[in-house]
Amino acid sequence: IKNIAVLTSGGDSPGMNAGIRAVVRAGLYHNLNVFGIRHGYDGLVNGTIIPMDAKSVANIIQRGGTILKTARSEEFRTYEGRKKAYDNIKNLNIDALVVIGGDGTFTGASKFIEEFDIPIIGMPGTIDNDLAGTDFTIGYDTAINTVVDAVDKIRDTAESHDRVFVIEVMGRDSGLIALRSGISTGAEAVLIPELEVNYDAIMKRLDKTRKNKSSRIIIVAEGDKEGGEVVAEKIKESFPHYDVRLSILGHIQRGGRPSCMDRVLASRLGVAAVEGLLEGRKGEMAGLICGQVQFTPFSKAIKHINKADENLTRIVEILSL
Numbered sequence: 001i002k003n004i005a006v007l008t009s010g011g012d013s014p015g016m017n018a019g020i021r022a023v024v025r026a027g028l029y030h031n032l033n034v035f036g037i038r039h040g041y042d043g044l045v046n047g048t049i050i051p052m053d054a055k056s057v058a059n060i061i062q063r064g065g066t067i068l069k070t071a072r073s074e075e076f077r078t079y080e081g082r083k084k085a086y087d088n089i090k091n092l093n094i095d096a097l098v099v100i101g102g103d104g105t106f107t108g109a110s111k112f113i114e115e116f117d118i119p120i121i122g123m124p125g126t127i128d129n130d131l132a133g134t135d136f137t138i139g140y141d142t143a144i145n146t147v148v149d150a151v152d153k154i155r156d157t158a159e160s161h162d163r164v165f166v167i168e169v170m171g172r173d174s175g176l177i178a179l180r181s182g183i184s185t186g187a188e189a190v191l192i193p194e195l196e197v198n199y200d201a202i203m204k205r206l207d208k209t210r211k212n213k214s215s216r217i218i219i220v221a222e223g224d225k226e227g228g229e230v231v232a233e234k235i236k237e238s239f240p241h242y243d244v245r246l247s248i249l250g251h252i253q254r255g256g257r258p259s260c261m262d263r264v265l266a267s268r269l270g271v272a273a274v275e276g277l278l279e280g281r282k283g284e285m286a287g288l289i290c291g292q293v294q295f296t297p298f299s300k301a302i303k304h305i306n307k308a309d310e311n312l313t314r315i316v317e318i319l320s321l
């Protein structure tokens with residue numbers, strides 16, 4: 001392997017820049033030429049591929065978003081699109097790829113390997129933390145800290161007005177953002193897609209906790225069957241005398257300076273991805289399990305395993321009195 005390229009794909013996540021920097025610099029350290037592909041797989045299809053050097057990734061470790069930009073490519077889903085992508089990388093003599101993203105990114109990479117036998121290693125980049133093969137994904141720690149900051153602020157105003165707030169957080173298929181931010185903000189209830197919601201129990205808890213606090217916060221994951229709006233309506237129906245408000249945090253959760261944890265995670269996995277390629281690995285994601293770098297086949301990494309530990313949901317319940 002002499003020439004490698006890196007891309008970011010799918011929804012962006014804080015720490016992707018630290019990951020790009022790590023891949024570029026680890027590649028240079030190992031005497032490889034490194035290219036950057038712009039706009040994810042779209043850039044591979046359209047040939048927007050640029051040479052990267054140590055300077056091109058200077059001063060980006062602290063920046064949110066992705067300097068290479070990202071996309072969800074429709075063309076790469078087709079065989080014609082992937083053939084164009086293959087021709088582009090062959091023209092530049094690119095031997096291997098590092099792709100940073102989530103399940104869609106790795107699904108595309110698997111197809112590409114199957115058809116054209118290109119070595120590809122993945123790095124988990126998504127705020128949702130919904131990949132197997134790594135305890136945490138790049139961006140998750142920053143996102144939950146953003147949520148905690150926002151919920152703490154909402155708690156101040158909720159307390160002043162004696163209000164009940166339903167706060168919807170991101171997580172299309174996963175309640176992991178909701179769960180950890182719920183525990184750390186003292187939410188009275190957390191609703192996540194991984195668990196059947198017992199509305200009766202939640203309403204009772206809201207009523208019971210009223211004597212101890214004037215504000216109540218219910219965190220609802222975006223992927224919950226009902227969603228924040230319906231949950232807020234249900235609370236209003238059960239307790240017409242409660243002053244209920246809904247707040248949907250939205251894309252604020254995807255931006256911002258990456259936390260130290262995300263920068264370190266992205267740096268470790270970037271080096272691991274490059275060294276994995278040099279060892280002859282392909283079709284695997286570099287992840288961190290119990291503090292150790294481990295490689296997991298894409299097919300396993302994208303399986304939607306339930307990472308929402310029931311012990312964590314119990315903690316919300318026990319501590320919400």
Ligand code: F6P
Pocket residue numbers: 011012126127128170171172173222254
């Ligand atoms: O990055 C994952 C995610 O944050 C999901 O939780 C959310 O549903 C989705 O991205 C929204 O992304 P977009 O607005 O870019 O389609």
